[in-house]
Amino acid sequence: MNNKSVQIAFSLLLLFIAGSIWLVFQYVAAERQRDLDAWQSRLNIMAESQQHTVEKWFGRQRGDLDTLANNPLVQLYVSEVSSGGAGDDETSRGQMHHLKNLLNATADKAGVFTPASSIKSNQANNINDGLAIMNESGVLLATRYFPVDDEVVKQAYAQAIKTKAAHISNIYDAGPDSGAGEGGPQPRLIVAVPVSSVQSLSGDDIRAAVVAVINPEKNLYPLLAKDWLATETEETLLIAIDGNQVSYLSPLKRSVALFHRQPATGIAEAEAVKDAGVFAAFADYRGIDVLATARPIKHTQMRLVQKIDVREALAESSTHQRFILTVFLLAVFVITLSFIAIWRHATSLRLEKAKSRLEARAALLNAVGDSINDHMFLLDHDDKLVFINDALATSFAIDNKDIRGKALNHIFKQEITRQLLDVQAQAGGPDGNGEVRNREMRLDFNGVRHDYHVSIVALNHAAYKRSHLYVMHDITRLKDTMGRHNRLMDGIIITLARLIDRHDPHCAHHSERTREVAIEVARAMGLPQERIDALAMAALLANIGKLFIPAEKLTSVETLTDEETALLKESTSYSVDILKDLEFDGPVIEFVRQKNESLDGSGYPQGVSGEDILQESRILSVANAFVAMTSSRAYRSGMPIREVLDVLMSEADSRYDRHVIAALFHVAENRSDWVSWQQVD
Numbered sequence: 001m002n003n004k005s006v007q008i009a010f011s012l013l014l015l016f017i018a019g020s021i022w023l024v025f026q027y028v029a030a031e032r033q034r035d036l037d038a039w040q041s042r043l044n045i046m047a048e049s050q051q052h053t054v055e056k057w058f059g060r061q062r063g064d065l066d067t068l069a070n071n072p073l074v075q076l077y078v079s080e081v082s083s084g085g086a087g088d089d090e091t092s093r094g095q096m097h098h099l100k101n102l103l104n105a106t107a108d109k110a111g112v113f114t115p116a117s118s119i120k121s122n123q124a125n126n127i128n129d130g131l132a133i134m135n136e137s138g139v140l141l142a143t144r145y146f147p148v149d150d151e152v153v154k155q156a157y158a159q160a161i162k163t164k165a166a167h168i169s170n171i172y173d174a175g176p177d178s179g180a181g182e183g184g185p186q187p188r189l190i191v192a193v194p195v196s197s198v199q200s201l202s203g204d205d206i207r208a209a210v211v212a213v214i215n216p217e218k219n220l221y222p223l224l225a226k227d228w229l230a231t232e233t234e235e236t237l238l239i240a241i242d243g244n245q246v247s248y249l250s251p252l253k254r255s256v257a258l259f260h261r262q263p264a265t266g267i268a269e270a271e272a273v274k275d276a277g278v279f280a281a282f283a284d285y286r287g288i289d290v291l292a293t294a295r296p297i298k299h300t301q302m303r304l305v306q307k308i309d310v311r312e313a314l315a316e317s318s319t320h321q322r323f324i325l326t327v328f329l330l331a332v333f334v335i336t337l338s339f340i341a342i343w344r345h346a347t348s349l350r351l352e353k354a355k356s357r358l359e360a361r362a363a364l365l366n367a368v369g370d371s372i373n374d375h376m377f378l379l380d381h382d383d384k385l386v387f388i389n390d391a392l393a394t395s396f397a398i399d400n401k402d403i404r405g406k407a408l409n410h411i412f413k414q415e416i417t418r419q420l421l422d423v424q425a426q427a428g429g430p431d432g433n434g435e436v437r438n439r440e441m442r443l444d445f446n447g448v449r450h451d452y453h454v455s456i457v458a459l460n461h462a463a464y465k466r467s468h469l470y471v472m473h474d475i476t477r478l479k480d481t482m483g484r485h486n487r488l489m490d491g492i493i494i495t496l497a498r499l500i501d502r503h504d505p506h507c508a509h510h511s512e513r514t515r516e517v518a519i520e521v522a523r524a525m526g527l528p529q530e531r532i533d534a535l536a537m538a539a540l541l542a543n544i545g546k547l548f549i550p551a552e553k554l555t556s557v558e559t560l561t562d563e564e565t566a567l568l569k570e571s572t573s574y575s576v577d578i579l580k581d582l583e584f585d586g587p588v589i590e591f592v593r594q595k596n597e598s599l600d601g602s603g604y605p606q607g608v609s610g611e612d613i614l615q616e617s618r619i620l621s622v623a624n625a626f627v628a629m630t631s632s633r634a635y636r637s638g639m640p641i642r643e644v645l646d647v648l649m650s651e652a653d654s655r656y657d658r659h660v661i662a663a664l665f666h667v668a669e670n671r672s673d674w675v676s677w678q679q680v681d
Contacts, residue, residue, distance in 0.1 A: 043308065424456055439454045
């Protein structure tokens with residue numbers, strides 16, 4: 001597995017782990033939200049139930065006081081007091097006695113303030129509740145322990161008179177600070193109901209009010225306790241918001257004092273009160289995180305708050321969530337470990353297979369390298385030996401096991417080492433991975449010449465970076481054989497040229513001189529050497545077709561007939577037929593075929609013209625004509641070179657190439673031995 005595949009595999013694994021963990025936490029968050037929604041519904045139901053219970057309790061108190069305020073005897077008494085008609089006669093005393101009994105009866109019925117019949121002597125200073133009829137002058141008639149001097153009572157009375165409607169105060173502390181008695185906080189609640197005059201027809205003639213100072217500990221607070229609930233921390237509170245302060249009006253848990261006050265910012269009770277019915281999750285008055293919701297109490301400034309500790313509410317959910325989180329994360333962990341184990345196992349198998357393949361490949365390469373007779377060695381970036389094959393080790397009697405790290409001159413003498421390293425350094429040496437540079441080198445081993453074909457392969461593999469593999473193939477025998485072959489071929493061609501000369505004595509040395517002139521002109525025109533060599537071969541063999549022309553026609557001094565002229569022209573085709581089955585380095589046969597063609601198309605045998613005639617053929621045509629005109633024939637003497645050049649120039653662009661003739665002029669002008677080109681018999 002390559003690095004890219006490994007990176008992709010690990011990227012997918014990390015993506016799987018991240019995605020799985022994200023999904024697990026999303027699921028746990030959804031489960032938590034589901035539990036929160038369930039508790040929101042439960043707290044809303046409880047809050048609405050408690051709201052209904054508390055409002056019903058307040059309704060009963062108002063109902064009892066309304067009954068008392070609308071009693072004709074109370075209204076008559078208020079009217080008489082207001083008009084100054086109340087007296088001290090027997091009738092008035094009977095009326096007063098009856099009113100006192102009515103107040104005590106109402107107190108006994110309501111059960112929220114203490115009637116005189118149930119008060120013990122030692123409770124006198126700690127009761128401060130009861131019923132009273134009040135007007136603007138103060139208390140007209142009251143039960144025994146009614147707090148007549150309480151400022152909160154006076155404020156409640158004033159509010160009822162002002163609004164001409166029933167008024168319910170917040171629960172307040174009537175304890176030691178209020179002068180009402182000794183001990184701890186004494187929660188009290190005031191309900192004031194206006195009493196209209198008996199003569200009033202509209203009900204707006206308000207002369208007094210029935211005022212009840214109620215102890216909520218007896219009847220109201222027990223409604224909030226909910227001892228029947230199975231939860232431990234669920235709590236119902238009555239609170240009031242006064243500016244930026246929260247005042248707690250019902251008993252609190254954990255020894256927090258009744259009427260505790262604290263800033264309203266950021267606590268659960270205040271957040272729940274901001275919007276009736278909202279579900280809040282904040283710290284409460286104890287600093288403990290709770291879930292809370294609130295409801296207003298009708299006809300009061302108080303709010304009912306229903307709350308429960310988050311820890312208890314979500315205990316089961318948290319346990320379930322921890323279980324789910326643990327199981328899911330464990331599953332992700334197990335899957336990840338399984339993936340890694342499978343990947344490692346698969347990688348191990350691949351590595352084993354790769355190792356086996358490499359070992360087999362190394363064995364094969366070693367076998368191949370050791371079975372090759374070529375000399376092979378590997379040089380590192382410091383030109384130190386890394387490897388030599390058996391053929392090289394055997395040839396130079398070297399132990400190739402301890403050859404690593406030694407210099408090349410450990411095998412070859414200094415001069416040969418220099419030659420081999422120079423080949424590597426030429427043109428910067430082979431740089432590309434796998435690039436091969438080939439050289440033919442002649443090396444001298446102990447006075448014996450050896451010709452080698454040397455291949456240098458650049459290696460850029462990580463393990464062999466900037467190393468070079470040398471393969472030295474001994475071509476000494478091949479070079480000797482090729483030399484003999486080339487000499488044989490040259491001898492055959494020279495023999496053929498001499499045979500042509502013997503067949504046409506008047507053209508002796510024509511082929512050799514044509515070759516010499518063609519070579520010089522080609523060099524003057526800048527042709528590469530391989531093209532010049534092909535042109536030289538064509539010049540020697542161009543007239544071989546004359547062997548098929550009778551000698552007497554070639555040496556005749558008589559003017560040739562048309563048939564004889566046509567026969568001479570056929571010599572070109574004969575030359576092509578003779579040479580067609582031979583292989584040459586270059587288009588030698590095509591040069592021969594076109595040597596008698598003209599630029600204007602008047603030549604033979606094919607009548608080609610212009611650029612269709614090969615450049616070498618144009619050179620051969622001019623050289624052949626130049627040697628022919630400067631040499632004697634059976635029927636004429638050779639022409640002077642100057643005249644020949646003038647003739648050639650006169651036929652430039654029609655028969656011959658002007659550029660070739662110009663090159664011939666250049667050669668003739670600059671060679672001191674140009675006269676030797678003229679053969680005059």
